[in-house]
Amino acid sequence: MHLLAPYLKSGANVCEFGAATGRYSLSFAKMGCNVTSVELVPDQVEILKKNAERKDLPIDIHLGSACHVPFIESDSQDLCVILGPLYHLKTKNERDQAISEAKRILKPNGILAVAYISRFFVAGLFAQKFPHLVTPSTLSELHTNGTVTASEADRFFKVGYFASPEEIEHLLRSHAFNILDHAATDGFSRYISEGINSFTPSQYQTWLEYHLNTCRQSSLLGSSNHGLVVAKKTI
Numbered sequence: 001m002h003l004l005a006p007y008l009k010s011g012a013n014v015c016e017f018g019a020a021t022g023r024y025s026l027s028f029a030k031m032g033c034n035v036t037s038v039e040l041v042p043d044q045v046e047i048l049k050k051n052a053e054r055k056d057l058p059i060d061i062h063l064g065s066a067c068h069v070p071f072i073e074s075d076s077q078d079l080c081v082i083l084g085p086l087y088h089l090k091t092k093n094e095r096d097q098a099i100s101e102a103k104r105i106l107k108p109n110g111i112l113a114v115a116y117i118s119r120f121f122v123a124g125l126f127a128q129k130f131p132h133l134v135t136p137s138t139l140s141e142l143h144t145n146g147t148v149t150a151s152e153a154d155r156f157f158k159v160g161y162f163a164s165p166e167e168i169e170h171l172l173r174s175h176a177f178n179i180l181d182h183a184a185t186d187g188f189s190r191y192i193s194e195g196i197n198s199f200t201p202s203q204y205q206t207w208l209e210y211h212l213n214t215c216r217q218s219s220l221l222g223s224s225n226h227g228l229v230v231a232k233k234t235i
Helices: 023-030 042-054 092-105 119-129 136-145 165-173 189-197 201-214
Strands: 013-017 034-039 059-063 077-082 106-117 177-184 226-233
Touching: 013 023, 013 092, 023 034, 023 042, 023 059, 034 042, 042 059, 077 092, 092 106, 092 165, 106 119, 106 165, 119 136, 165 177, 165 226, 189 201
Parallel strands: 013 034, 013 077, 034 059, 077 106
Antiparallel strands: 106 226, 177 226
């Protein structure tokens, strides 16, 4: 939310692909944005509708895929956020479709925010918690393709797509977006979570400020669990 705050102005048209049960869409609506939410899973759509109704928030909610949103007008959105779907679009064609649709619905100079999971973090996670996946074939596939197909892998890994920071920037540039910001959302906090969880409130605030001051360091991008790229539509 810290990186998105400059674009979340009251009255802005904001679309979220992969809204799930509405954690972000509900927050955007509370800020006075005109929110359109797209979610692929029917059960989550129903929960999102109930959450919006309970909070009396007017959100335009659709069941659909990030790859195809014909129900959203072209050049109509100030901001489009894709904070989950890219993790699960395993083919380049699907990823291109999602970014192409985001570009279509954005106004000229509209903003796109895309989250991804780093393949380098996933490799470290294998070493830390899933050593049986530290095999030449699995690590080679992860490094080369960003996918994990080993039969013994958890389903989370087998249905996921894990990117490199450079790959995400290239994807957006290939669709004529200009990169405005790129941050390591988690920094290296996942590796030191035990220490962070033991902080006093004052220490935690100090660490948070440190993280916000350093999260754009290019040397941190690949080591973070999640990354976030903010880009502007140029054509």
